[in-house]
Structure formats: structure tokens, C-alpha cells
Amino acid sequence: MLPSLVNRADEIKHPVGKLEDVERLRRLLDRRRQPLDLTRISLQPLSQSPKATAVAIEAAMRFGYRVSAQLHKFLDLP
Numbered sequence: 001m002l003p004s005l006v007n008r009a010d011e012i013k014h015p016v017g018k019l020e021d022v023e024r025l026r027r028l029l030d031r032r033r034q035p036l037d038l039t040r041i042s043l044q045p046l047s048q049s050p051k052a053t054a055v056a057i058e059a060a061m062r063f064g065y066r067v068s069a070q071l072h073k074f075l076d077l078p
């Protein structure tokens with residue numbers, strides 16, 4: 001994600017597979033010039049990995065983000 005886009009975004013959906021993905025997002029957000037309270041941030045676990053899902057949920061609860069799940073994958077739809 002380009003830092004210039006982070007400054008203009010009112011919504012950010014960030015894929016998460018491991019803790020490093022959350023840390024990368026946090027570094028980008030630290031450089032943001034706009035207040036974060038105007039931005040909806042969603043973490044989307046990669047595939048259906050239980051580890052990725054746990055990392056996304058833990059980070060969402062810790063930082064006040066949302067979790068975005070691809071429901072069609074959990075329901076086994078194409």
C-alpha cells in the first residue's frame with residue numbers, strides 16, 4: 001500500500017497472514033497525517049488459515065479495527 005493512499009483513504013482493508021502484516025500496517029498508519037478516527041480499518045485473514053484468523057481477531061480487538069471475513073469461503077461457495 002502506498003503511503004500517499006493511506007493519507008487519503010477513509011477505509012482500509014488489509015490482508016493478514018501473520019503478525020508482521022499487522023506490524024507493517026501499523027507502521028504505515030504511524031506516518032499518516034489524517035486522524036485515524038475518520039478511517040474504518042478492516043483486517044482480512046488470508047484464506048481460511050486458523051492462525052491468520054487468530055492474528056486478525058487479536059489485532060482487531062487490541063487496536064479497535066474490524067475483521068473482514070470472506071463469507072463465501074467459509075460457506076464453501078465459488
